[in-house]
Each structure stands twice: as structure tokens, then as C-alpha cells.
Amino acid sequence: MTRHAPGETMSKRNLPTELWKRFQEAKEAPALTRRDADGTLHQPTYWEWTRGVQRLAMGLVDWGVTPGERIGFAAPNSAALLDLMVAGWLIGGCVVPLLPGQERRDTLRALARSGASVIVVSDEAERQRLRGPGGQLPPDLKFVLTEGAADAEACLGVEALSERGRDRLRRGGLNLLAERMFAQDADAPSLILYDTTPSETMRGAHFSGEKVLLMLERIAHQMNLDADEPVRLGALLSYGWPGSFLLTMSALYAGKELAVADSARQLHEQLGDLQPTHLLCGPAFLESLATRWQERLEAAPDLLKQLSESTEAASSPSRAPLGRLLGGLGEKAADRLLYAPIRSELGGRLRAIYVPEGQADPTWRQILERAGTRLLGYLALPEAGVSHLEHPGAARQGSAGRPIEGIATRQAHARQGEPGELWLRGETLFDGYWGGPGPRERNAEGWLPTGLTVRLESGFAFVESAPATAPLTEP
Numbered sequence: 339m340t341r342h343a344p345g346e347t348m349s350k351r352n353l354p355t356e357l358w359k360r361f362q363e364a365k366e367a368p369a370l371t372r373r374d375a376d377g378t379l380h381q382p383t384y385w386e387w388t389r390g391v392q393r394l395a396m397g398l399v400d401w402g403v404t405p406g407e408r409i410g411f412a413a414p415n416s417a418a419l420l421d422l423m424v425a426g427w428l429i430g431g432c433v434v435p436l437l438p439g440q441e442r443r444d445t446l447r448a449l450a451r452s453g454a455s456v457i458v459v460s461d462e463a464e465r466q467r468l469r470g471p472g473g474q475l476p477p478d479l480k481f482v483l484t485e486g487a488a489d490a491e492a493c494l495g496v497e498a499l500s501e502r503g504r505d506r507l508r509r510g511g512l513n514l515l516a517e518r519m520f521a522q523d524a525d526a527p528s529l530i531l532y533d534t535t536p537s538e539t540m541r542g543a544h545f546s547g548e549k550v551l552l553m554l555e556r557i558a559h560q561m562n563l564d565a566d567e568p569v570r571l572g573a574l575l576s577y578g579w580p581g582s583f584l585l586t587m588s589a590l591y592a593g594k595e596l597a598v599a600d601s602a603r604q605l606h607e608q609l610g611d612l613q614p615t616h617l618l619c620g621p622a623f624l625e626s627l628a629t630r631w632q633e634r635l636e637a638a639p640d641l642l643k644q645l646s647e648s649t650e651a652a653s654s655p656s657r658a659p660l661g662r663l664l665g666g667l668g669e670k671a672a673d674r675l676l677y678a679p680i681r682s683e684l685g686g687r688l689r690a691i692y693v694p695e696g697q698a699d700p701t702w703r704q705i706l707e708r709a710g711t712r713l714l715g716y717l718a719l720p721e722a723g724v725s726h727l728e729h730p731g732a733a734r735q736g737s738a739g740r741p742i743e744g745i746a747t748r749q750a751h752a753r754q755g756e757p758g759e760l761w762l763r764g765e766t767l768f769d770g771y772w773g774g775p776g777p778r779e780r781n782a783e784g785w786l787p788t789g790l791t792v793r794l795e796s797g798f799a800f801v802e803s804a805p806a807t808a809p810l811t812e813p
Contacts (some may be wrong), residue, residue, distance in 0.1 A: 352548030364593030397503030405430030437578035580717025613685035
């Protein structure tokens with residue numbers, strides 16, 4: 339994968355054509371792994387997958403969606419949602435990922451302030467919820483449903499949109515789509531990110547296509563996705579979280595494979611079959627795993643349970659229950675009762691789990707590492723996209739990693755090794771807030787105060803004040 343040095347111009351590259359070029363370079367490689375309703379695994383190649391995305395893109399063009407239009411994505415993670423987001427980029431649209439299931443006023447505020455003219459939601463019930471009693475939204479808004487069929491003129495289901503695109507391609511629409519892709523300005527806004535904590539003053543941070551490309555390739559490099567090892571990444575964390583969509587797209591940008599399903603919950607349930615090598619999740623997913631691990635140990639043979647009880651009695655009162663249970667097991671027994679089942683449950687190939695800011699109980703981390711899976715952290719903010727990321731070969735327990743290439747960090751008003759506010763500077767930071775001033779501004783030297791308190795140790799960022807806990811799966 340070609341990488342660009344900090345400051346190197348990319349004026350001749352734009353987001354749609356560069357993505358398409360990457361996808362075609364990997365056209366014979368598997369793009370996705372998914373299981374259908376009958377339990378059969380499917381692995382479309384990039385060539386096969388992009389044909390479907392192309393139909394959705396052409397469907398949007400035929401529906402009248404023009405370059406620069408903001409497309410709000412307020413649906414839970416799914417294979418269909420991902421296809422629509424990529425299609426939105428291919429036609430020169432500006433993608434606006436949002437957390438699904440938020441309060442109606444918060445979702446509508448984000449959509450209105452980004453000027454979204456197309457809204458992607460899960461189903462007709464969610465569309466009606468957002469419209470409100472009597473259909474209070476502007477009549478010219480277009481809706482796309484990721485599930486089911488539509489029953490309104492300005493609303494299409496994914497299958498109907500795809501069929502519309504197929505029909506337009508039969509009538510010579512391919513040249514029109516190609517012209518749209520090549521004509522996109524590299525500096526055109528392509529991504530708007532919102533804070534996951536809604537507020538009346540919130541504004542979306544927007545990024546040009548050029549900055550998105552820089553971020554994707556640098557994230558891929560720091561995740562070591564440009565190595566020859568096979569990669570199959572699954573995202574349990576909503577694309578509405580600032581880093582989730584970018585980390586996922588970095589895998590596609592690098593020509594790697596994704597594990598997908600019809601919903602994040604199904605992805606969770608199908609991990610054993612889909613066999614991801616990398617997983618994006620929040621702390622709640624790890625908590626659910628830990629609960630099952632503890633239940634498994636508590637159901638062990640009586641002798642092992644007695645060992646666990648004796649260890650618990652002799653241990654410190656502050657020691658976690660799961661840690662106490664593990665303390666009474668020998669390594670072979672622990673592998674048979676815990677580590678081997680964990681490996682199987684997670685698909686047997688999982689090498690890394692990425693969690694926001696490296697938030698994880700030390701016992702969970704120890705168990706996963708003994709089962710062959712590393713817990714790695716990252717830091718993502720609306721104004722920075724992904725700014726920090728742990729490399730598999732350079733990690734510190736509990737950290738959010740080191741800054742990606744091109745990002746500089748410093749602490750404000752703090753001595754070496756002490757907590758202080760994190761400041762960022764770099765070429766991939768946001769271009770501004772959409773529609774007006776927002777909560778943060780760069781100073782005269784280009785530094786952006788983030789509002790996060792961190793400790794910096796050898797370049798690794800340890801976040802002292804963490805944001806709200808990420809959900810297990812979608813609402």
C-alpha cells in the first residue's frame with residue numbers, strides 16, 4: 339500500500355476515485371465474510387462486492403442525490419449500512435455517522451445542523467419516530483431503510499434502491515457515475531463527526547476527502563494492516579462512535595476483509611462462524627464476556643470449585659471474583675475450562691480487540707492474552723478522527739496508544755509524567771465545524787485543546803477522564 343509522508347500533497351487524489359482504485363487493486367481478494375439466514379457462509383471478492391455498492395451509488399444518483407449533499411446514517415451497524423456509506427462516498431456525498439436510538443430531538447438536531455437531505459434509518463418504524471406526529475419534517479427529505487420495504491414516495495428500501503441503480507446502469511449510467519467520481523474536489527467535505535454526548539450546542543466537525551484518505555492510510559499502517567498477514571475485522575461498536583467507521587474503512591482501504599452481519603447483535607452471535615482476526619468493541623462487550631467466563635468457572639467440577647473457594651478465602655478482599663476463581667486453577671485446567679472455550683467462542687483466529695482508550699479490567703486483559711488475543715486501545719475525537727492507536731508490536735497496558743503519523747501531542751500546564759489536558763496538532767485535524775463555531779478552537783500555533791486529561795509516557799496517551807461507556811451492541 340502506497341503511503342504518503344506528512345505534508346506531501348494529495349491534490350490529484352480524491353476520495354471516490356482513490357477508494358475505487360484501492361478496491362479494484364484488491365478485486366480478487368475476499369472483501370466480506372457473512373452468514374446468510376440458512377447458515378451458509380459467503381465471501382464475496384472485492385470485485386463482487388463493489389458491483390453491489392456501485393448499484394446503490396447509481397441508485398442514489400438516479401434518485402437525485404447530488405455531490406456535496408450530506409447523508410445522515412442513523413441506523414445500527416449492518417452489512418447494508420456499510421454498503422450505503424461507501425456508496426455515499428463514491429457519489430461525492432458527505433457521510434454523517436450518528437449513534438442510532440438516541441433521543442429524537444438529539445438525532446434531529448444533528449441532522450439539521452449538518453444539513454442532511456438523505457437519512458438512513460433501520461426501518462419504517464424508526465422513520466416514523468423521527469418524523470414525529472403528523473410528519474413534522476420537511477417533505478423533501480429522502481429516507482433509506484436498511485431493513486424492509488418502504489411505503490412512502492420519498493423513501494426507499496435497500497433492495498429498491500439497488501434495483502433502481504441496476505436499471506440506470508443498464509441505460510448507460512456507468513459513465514455518469516465515473517464522471518461524478520472523477521470530478522470530486524479533493525478538498526470537498528466528505529465526513530462529519532459528532533460527539534457521542536448530545537448537547538444543545540453540539541456541532542459536527544467536518545473533514546475533506548483528502549484528510550480522510552490520509553487518515554485511512556495512516557490508521558492502516560499503525561494497525562499493521564499493510565503487512566501480509568490475513569485480516570478479517572468486525573465492528574461491534576456503532577459507526578456513530580467517531581473511530582469505529584474510520585477503523586473499519588481503513589481495513590477496506592488496505593484491501594483487507596471484514597466480518598459483517600445483518601446487525602451488530604448478529605455479528606456478536608456469529609463470531610464463532612465468522613472467525614474475525616480483529617474486533618472493535620466497547621467495554622460492555624468485554625463485561626458480557628467476563629460474566630460468561632465466571633459462570634463457566636463456577637460450573638467447573640467440585641474439586642476445582644473447592645480450589646477456587648480456598649484461594650478466595652486466602653486472597654485480598656479487593657480481588658475481583660473472576661480473578662479469585664482463576665487463582666485456584668492450574669494452567670492446564672484454566673486452558674481447558676476457560677482459555678480454549680474463549681478461543682472457540684471468538685472464532686479461533688482473533689488476534690486483537692480494539693477498545694476506546696484501552697478501557698479494560700486488568701483481569702479481562704490477562705485472560706484474553708492467555709487465550710491468544712491482545713487488547714489494544716485507540717483515541718478518537720470528532721475534531722481529530724482517530725488520533726492515537728496502539729500498534730500490535732508497541733502497546734502499553736491501559737493506554738490509547740501513540741499518535742498516528744502526522745499528529746503531534748503535548749500536555750497543557752503539566753509537568754513530565756503528570757496528568758494534564760491533551761493538545762493536538764496535525765494535518766488530519768478537522769477543517770472546521772459545520773454551520774458555525776463549535777466547542778473547541780485551535781490557538782495561533784495550531785494546537786487544539788481536546789478537553790481530555792491524559793498522562794503521556796514515551797508517547798503513549800493514558801486517558802484519565804474517559805467518556806461514556808460504549809454499548810455492547812446496537813440498541
